[in-house]
Every structure is written in structure tokens, then in C-alpha cells.
Amino acid sequence: MTATRRALLLSSPLLAKPALAQRRWPxxxxxxxxxxxxxxxxxxxxxxxxxxxxxxxxxxxxxxxxxxxxxxxxxxxxxxxxxxxxxxxxxxxxxxxxxxxxxxxxxxxxxxxxxxxxxxxxxPNILVVAPDSPARGVADLVALAKARPGQLSYGSTGVGTSSHLSSAMMDQMAGVQTTHVPYRGAVALNDLMSGRIDFMFATIPSVIEQIRGGKLRALAVSTLKRSRSSPDVPTMEEQGFPGFDASxxxxxxxxxxxxxxxxxxxxxxxxxxxxxxxxxxxxxxxxxxxxxxxxxxxxxxxxxxxxxxxxxxxxxxxxxx
CATH class of the missing domain: 3.40.190.150 (Bordetella uptake gene, domain 1)
Known part of the structure; x- marks a missing residue:
């Protein structure tokens, strides 16, 4: 076989193994x-x-x-x-x-x-409180935080998560001070429902069943538009936080x-x-x-x-x- 013929055969599409492997994937x-x-x-x-x-x-x-x-x-x-x-x-x-x-x-x-x-x-993240919380809306929660500086606590799924930073944004925009309690994963929800912490921004899928079952109350969603899954829950922007978007x-x-x-x-x-x-x-x-x-x-x-x-x-x- 000549060198030229060998080169042509090796370059043939039939022998292009990487291309075939990609077409067969997975x-x-x-x-x-x-x-x-x-x-x-x-x-x-x-x-x-x-x-x-x-x-x-x-x-x-x-x-x-x-x-x-x-x-x-x-x-x-x-x-x-x-x-x-x-x-x-x-x-x-x-x-x-x-x-x-x-x-x-x-x-x-x-x-x-x-x-x-x-x-x-x-x-979207959704701001939730226990059903016996006096906060019926974000304004109520802010009023409680202003009346008790540093005493209200919020949970998150960890330092720097969107759950944490959503609450930090609310504190900054409202001019209040609340206490961050980081958790590993979604364990914070148990403490929220039992009253050990006061509020939390959580992803909707992680709390939607508790909201539907009355174990948590939803106050606001963190996106600029209402969520398709919770259309009755107003946005943070609708409740006095312009541009609030931390989904x-x-x-x-x-x-x-x-x-x-x-x-x-x-x-x-x-x-x-x-x-x-x-x-x-x-x-x-x-x-x-x-x-x-x-x-x-x-x-x-x-x-x-x-x-x-x-x-x-x-x-x-x-x-x-």
C-alpha cells in the first residue's frame, strides 16, 4: 500500500473514531x-x-x-x-x-x-415565617426588626447562599439589623416551623408543600415578577423594595x-x-x-x-x- 493510499484511508470518515463516538453519544x-x-x-x-x-x-x-x-x-x-x-x-x-x-x-x-x-x-426565593408569626407582610416583619434591633433571627442554607444574601439585601434596603443563623442545607426549616428562628428566604420547591399545608406562611417572593407557582404571593418590590431581585x-x-x-x-x-x-x-x-x-x-x-x-x-x- 502506498503512503498516499494509506493516508487517504486513515483520513476516511469511516475511520474517524472521535466523530463516530460523538455521534453515538451516549x-x-x-x-x-x-x-x-x-x-x-x-x-x-x-x-x-x-x-x-x-x-x-x-x-x-x-x-x-x-x-x-x-x-x-x-x-x-x-x-x-x-x-x-x-x-x-x-x-x-x-x-x-x-x-x-x-x-x-x-x-x-x-x-x-x-x-x-x-x-x-x-x-424564586420566597420569604416565609411560621404560621403564628405576627408578621402578615414584609412591612410587619420590618417593623418587628426595627422594634427589636438584632433580636430577630433568620435562617439560611449556608453563608453566601442566595438564601443568606436575600435576607442581607432586605436588611440593607430596610435599614434594619437581624441575626443570621446559617444551617447545612434545608434543616433550617425545622427550626423556623418550631419558632427557634423568625424568618427565612428559601427556594420555593423546598417549602411549597409546607406553605400549602399551613405549616409556613409566605410573605413575598424575591423576583421582580410573581412566581407562576405562587401567583397570590406579592414580590418584594410590590412591598416597598424597588429592584429587589435575588432568585x-x-x-x-x-x-x-x-x-x-x-x-x-x-x-x-x-x-x-x-x-x-x-x-x-x-x-x-x-x-x-x-x-x-x-x-x-x-x-x-x-x-x-x-x-x-x-x-x-x-x-x-x-x-x-
Whole structure:
């Protein structure tokens, strides 16, 4: 065989193994890492989407929870994984945007080390109190805080989370001082319902059943528009906090360098899942507003969110070593 003929054969599309591998993707189970504990909002959304992707891909989609360090542990794990499309990430505003300014040292850079796939959903935070709280609205809560400086306490799912920073924003805008009590995950809700803390901003999916069951009272949502899942709950802006916007959001990413064909297919399939009427209904019932963006749209969104939360973190004074 001549050198020329050998070169032509080796360059033939039939022998282009990487291209074939990308067209066949996925040929085996895909792992989706969730950077928070099971049962939380990130986990709920990942499992809804994972089930649909498994159907579309004809392969198992395995959800793996790797919690810790405000979501940094699971996110770093994916950032350091092989960029072959078999390890993806579902993460939230915290590890993807907030932590870039909150932590003094970070083990990864969101825009350098991760490839955006799609923005799955926006999830408003909702301000909740126990049903026996005297606060019937945000104005009542602010009045209580002004009457008892430093005595009202609020829970969060951790230092620097959107749950924490939402309350810090309210304090700053209202000119009040309340006490932050950070918790690991959503355990704070138990203390809120028992009266050990006074209020909390929580993601809607984590508290919607308690609100519906009368175990918590909703005062406001943290987004500029009312939530589709809780249309009767007014926004913070409607109650005297102009421009108040501190929502959570959730997206899929892969390690930087993941094949473009994999990114495009995963993005298209996840976006199609978000548009399915039954899934849209399920997400809204859980308290999430489905999106399903392109990779480019998600990248632009990430840039804006990293910059926006940097300002919020700076104003709050929050910092983690």
C-alpha cells in the first residue's frame, strides 16, 4: 500500500473514531453530579431532568450527590473530570456565580473550567415565617426588626447562599439589623416551623408543600415578577423594595473541552424536556419556572450573574476563607 493510499484511508470518515463516538453519544450511562444533598431543590430538578434525558438517550442517567463547601466540592469534581460527555453537572447560582466572589480562594473558575449546556430553570426565593408569626407582610416583619434591633433571627442554607444574601439585601434596603443563623442545607426549616428562628428566604420547591399545608406562611417572593407557582404571593418590590431581585437558578454544565456535538445534543434534549407540557406543569407545581436555553445564552447569562452577585456579596460583607 502506498503512503498516499494509506493516508487517504486513515483520513476516511469511516475511520474517524472521535466523530463516530460523538455521534453515538451516549453509548453508556451518563452521570449527573449534583453539588448539594439529596432532597434539596438542585437535587429535585436534576432528577426530573435526568429521568427525561434517560428516556431520550436510551441510557441510564445516574444522579450522584457530592455536597459540601457551598457546592464547590461537586462543581470542582466535574470541572476536573474527563471532558467526554459522561460526567455532567447540575448546579445553582451559588457555586456557579456567588462563590466566585464569596470565597477568597476558589478551586475552579466557572467560565474557564466549565462548559455551559443549558439554563434549566429559574427558582424564586420566597420569604416565609411560621404560621403564628405576627408578621402578615414584609412591612410587619420590618417593623418587628426595627422594634427589636438584632433580636430577630433568620435562617439560611449556608453563608453566601442566595438564601443568606436575600435576607442581607432586605436588611440593607430596610435599614434594619437581624441575626443570621446559617444551617447545612434545608434543616433550617425545622427550626423556623418550631419558632427557634423568625424568618427565612428559601427556594420555593423546598417549602411549597409546607406553605400549602399551613405549616409556613409566605410573605413575598424575591423576583421582580410573581412566581407562576405562587401567583397570590406579592414580590418584594410590590412591598416597598424597588429592584429587589435575588432568585436562584439551576443549569447543566460539563467540563471545559467537552465535545461541541455533545454540548449541542445535551442542550437541545434538556431544553426540549423543559418545554414538554407535563414537565413544565410538574416544574411549576414544584415552584420552578422552566427555561431551557442554548449554550451561548447560558454563557451570557453566567457572565451577567457573576458580575451582579459580586456586587451583592460586596455590599453584604460576606466572606468565606
Amino acid at each position: 453509548e453508556r450511562p451518563v452521570r449527573i453530579v449534583v453539588s448539594f444533598t439529596a432532597g434539596g431543590t438542585t437535587d429535585i430538578i436534576a432528577r426530573i431532568v435526568g429521568n427525561l434525558l434517560s428516556e431520550r438517550w436510551g441510557q441510564p442517567v445516574v444522579i450522584e450527590n457530592r455536597a459540601g463547601a457551598g457546592g464547590n466540592i461537586g462543581t470542582e469534581y466535574v470541572a476536573r473530570s474527563a471532558p467526554d460527555g459522561y460526567t455532567l453537572l447540575v448546579a445553582s447560582v451559588g457555586p456557579l456565580a456567588v462563590n466566585q466572589s464569596l470565597y477568597r480562594t476558589m478551586p475552579y473558575d466557572t467560565r474557564r473550567d466549565l462548559a455551559p449546556v443549558t439554563l434549566l430553570a429559574n427558582v 436562584s437558578w439551576f443549569g447543566i454544565l460539563g467540563p471545559a473541552g467537552i465535545p461541541r456535538e455533545v454540548v449541542d445534543r445535551a442542550s437541545a434534549d434538556a431544553a426540549a424536556a423543559m418545554r414538554r407540557p407535563d414537565i413544565e406543569r410538574q416544574m411549576v407545581e414544584q415552584g420552578a419556572d422552566p427555561v431551557g436555553s442554548t449554550p451561548a445564552e447560558f454563557g451570557t447569562f453566567l457572565d451577567a450573574e457573576i458580575a451582579r452577585w459580586a456586587g451583592i456579596v460586596r455590599l453584604s460583607g460576606a466572606s468565606v476563607n
